[in-house]
Amino acid sequence: MRRRDLLGSLALALSAPARSAGRLARVTIGAENDWLPYSGERDGRAQGMTVELVTAAFAAMGIAVQFELLPYARCMAQTRNGALAACFNTTRTALIESDFLWPARPMFSERFLIYARADDPHTGPPLQVRDLEGQQVAVTRGYEYGSEFDANPRTLRVVTGHDENNFQLLLRGRARYTLAPEANTRLLLQRRPELAHQFKVVGALSYFGIYTTFSRHHPDARAALAAFDEGMRLIHASGQAKAIQERWRQDGAGR
Numbered sequence: 001m002r003r004r005d006l007l008g009s010l011a012l013a014l015s016a017p018a019r020s021a022g023r024l025a026r027v028t029i030g031a032e033n034d035w036l037p038y039s040g041e042r043d044g045r046a047q048g049m050t051v052e053l054v055t056a057a058f059a060a061m062g063i064a065v066q067f068e069l070l071p072y073a074r075c076m077a078q079t080r081n082g083a084l085a086a087c088f089n090t091t092r093t094a095l096i097e098s099d100f101l102w103p104a105r106p107m108f109s110e111r112f113l114i115y116a117r118a119d120d121p122h123t124g125p126p127l128q129v130r131d132l133e134g135q136q137v138a139v140t141r142g143y144e145y146g147s148e149f150d151a152n153p154r155t156l157r158v159v160t161g162h163d164e165n166n167f168q169l170l171l172r173g174r175a176r177y178t179l180a181p182e183a184n185t186r187l188l189l190q191r192r193p194e195l196a197h198q199f200k201v202v203g204a205l206s207y208f209g210i211y212t213t214f215s216r217h218h219p220d221a222r223a224a225l226a227a228f229d230e231g232m233r234l235i236h237a238s239g240q241a242k243a244i245q246e247r248w249r250q251d252g253a254g255r
Contacts, residue, residue, distance in 0.1 A: 057231030073142025082217030106209025127203025138166035
């Protein structure tokens with residue numbers, strides 16, 4: 001090989017830091033920007049329980065992660081079209097199953113509760129998804145609420161851009177119910193104590209696995225998914241994943 005060709009090959013190798021010895025060395029993942037304690041922007045960077053879990057899983061495999069903060073609906077759209085390798089936090093449902101590549105296991109499970117105003121007349125057994133048919137239910141744009149709810153056209157959805165807006169709709173009488181994760185709502189009510197006694201739990205959905213979803217079209221997605229699966233196995237086996245979850249779920253601050 002001529003000296004010029006050798007130098008060119010070396011320059012090309014140095015200009016492609018995303019791969020090392022045939023392996024992925026770093027990956028960029030979309031991080032939801034406003035859904036703490038799972039993921040959100042704080043102090044100008046991505047923070048939250050999911051951020052730490054994903055970072056730890058890839059670190060266990062020697063891979064650095066860069067997070068791109070953006071709204072969840074846009075995050076999922078960019079993962080779907082291949083602009084991003086992956087996105088979180090996703091509930092796996094039949095409606096989106098074929099659009100993405102899925103890890104072997106969810107990062108954790110979360111329970112979605114059904115909330116109404118504190119003065120709502122419901123006093124019967126806990127509501128289930130079928131009981132929401134014909135009712136106005138405030139939901140967040142782009143979020144998944146499980147296959148049973150998402151595929152039911154008989155629920156009257158009132159769509160907003162944020163969970164907090166959904167609770168405000170209940171207070172204004174523009175929706176009767178809203179669906180929200182238990183930990184996320186607890187943190188919201190800590191941040192907005194004036195809302196703490198304005199709502200009550202009237203039912204619950206199932207526990208759902210929360211996933212990092214991977215693109216079917218991004219060139220690094222399959223390698224990233226394989227590394228993520230192995231990294232998640234390692235941090236669960238070591239107890240690191242449990243420690244991260246417990247720290248964030250105690251008070252939502254990750255301290």
